[in-house]
Amino acid sequence: MSTGHLTIDLDALVANWRALDAKTNCETAAVIKADGYGLGSGKVASALAKAGARKFFVAVAEEGAAVRQALGEGPEINVFSGHMRGDTDMIGDLGLTPMLNSIDQVTRHLEALPGHAFGLQLDTGMNRLGMEWDEWAAIAQLALAQRPTLVMSHLACADEPDHPMNAYQLDVFHQMTDGISTPRSLAATGGILLGKDYHFDLCRPGVGLYGGLPFTEARDVVRMDLPVIQIRSLEEGEVVGYGNSWQCKRPSKIATVSAGYADGIIRAMSGKATFWHEDTPCPLVGRVSMDLITVDVTDLRETPQALTFLGPQQGVDDLANAAGTIGYEILTSLGGRYSRRYKGA
Ligand SMILES: *Cc1c(COP(=O)(O)O)cnc(C)c1O
Numbered sequence: 001m002s003t004g005h006l007t008i009d010l011d012a013l014v015a016n017w018r019a020l021d022a023k024t025n026c027e028t029a030a031v032i033k034a035d036g037y038g039l040g041s042g043k044v045a046s047a048l049a050k051a052g053a054r055k056f057f058v059a060v061a062e063e064g065a066a067v068r069q070a071l072g073e074g075p076e077i078n079v080f081s082g083h084m085r086g087d088t089d090m091i092g093d094l095g096l097t098p099m100l101n102s103i104d105q106v107t108r109h110l111e112a113l114p115g116h117a118f119g120l121q122l123d124t125g126m127n128r129l130g131m132e133w134d135e136w137a138a139i140a141q142l143a144l145a146q147r148p149t150l151v152m153s154h155l156a157c158a159d160e161p162d163h164p165m166n167a168y169q170l171d172v173f174h175q176m177t178d179g180i181s182t183p184r185s186l187a188a189t190g191g192i193l194l195g196k197d198y199h200f201d202l203c204r205p206g207v208g209l210y211g212g213l214p215f216t217e218a219r220d221v222v223r224m225d226l227p228v229i230q231i232r233s234l235e236e237g238e239v240v241g242y243g244n245s246w247q248c249k250r251p252s253k254i255a256t257v258s259a260g261y262a263d264g265i266i267r268a269m270s271g272k273a274t275f276w277h278e279d280t281p282c283p284l285v286g287r288v289s290m291d292l293i294t295v296d297v298t299d300l301r302e303t304p305q306a307l308t309f310l311g312p313q314q315g316v317d318d319l320a321n322a323a324g325t326i327g328y329e330i331l332t333s334l335g336g337r338y339s340r341r342y343k344g345a
Contacts, residue, residue: 002229003227003337003339004339005224006224008342009223009343010047011344017048019215026203029205030055030205030206032048032057033059033060033063036210037328038331039340041067046070054075058078061081061087061098064079065094076097078149079091081098081099081129083109097119097149100148101129106142118148119149120150122152124154124172126155151185153186155190155191159190159214166191166194187200189214191203211327212327220310220315225311226258226293229258231256231303232254233254234253235248241286242287243287245270246286253300255296259309260292268324269284269322271284271286274322275307275308276313277297279313282299282300283296316331
């Protein structure tokens with residue numbers, strides 16, 4: 001087998017969901033957009049539903065299809081992008097709950113699917129999704145009379161606990177929603193960690209479930225092992241890979257590994273990231289190419305069949321740091337070529 005291999009630990013995923021849930025006194029949903037942050041939204045949703053999660057969030061209506069198929073009827077599948085033109089059949093047929101972002105969307109939804117569940121998304125300063133003050137003032141009474149499931153907003157700086165934007169957005173959210181009887185939600189992973197003022201009635205963690213920062217106590221969920229296709233011996237001074245970008249300073253053994261930027265091993269990791277064979281670090285050398293990576297295995301005594309890129313020695317955020325990015329991007333870039341094995345749950 002020559003594709004990269006992901007082992008996804010559903011017990012760790014469930015443990016992360018429970019640990020985040022235990023930090024609040026409110027309901028905890030699960031954000032499973034972008035195919036469950038790259039790990040498989042159907043499998044992730046099923047494991048969390050079994051553990052007790054009843055509410056899920058996806059980015060766009062299309063993502064709701066795989067999740068509804070995995071979960072069957074019952075659990076709530078919410079759509080952050082709301083009710084877009086052309087979404088009506090999907091929302092209706094799959095029983096999705098759009099988080100409506102504008103007066104246009106509210107109008108579209110109430111006309112196309114009267115009586116169908118919906119939530120409302122407010123902008124409290126991030127300026128990305130949701131209704132602003134004037135829109136909200138114009139439509140709040142009418143929209144709330146239709147008994148939405150949720151009124152929500154999103155924090156821009158929740159991964160920086162001391163950032164003044166957090167308290168500012170909290171205050172705006174209070175001003176926009178105090179006194180209404182609809183359940184409210186403000187916190188994703190970062191917001192949960194900011195404390196109970198941010199929790200309201202429902203929290204919506206994503207990245208923390210999958211082992212990513214800012215949830216420092218998270219258990220690792222994904223392990224990545226990449227097969228070694230061949231190993232060659234180089235003399236001092238020989239070069240490796242496109243652009244001759246690495247030259248060996250000692251006689252070296254170079255393993256060619258089957259994966260590349262087509263698998264989310266981004267080019268910015270060239271010359272910076274590290275593979276592991278059990279406890280021995282093996283530096284990535286030369287340039288990452290589309291389907292292949294070259295690794296210095298000179299220090300290994302045995303001949304490896306595979307090398308580990310995500311695992312106990314190196315988590316998602318360690319790898320992200322090496323590449324100058326964040327864990328979210330590592331996870332959501334993984335792509336469709338891996339074989340995925342699910343264990344636990
Ligand atoms: C992605 C997203 C979340 C989950 O955020 P994490 O930082 O991954 O926990 C929650 N709410 C909204 C609106 C989002 O876009």
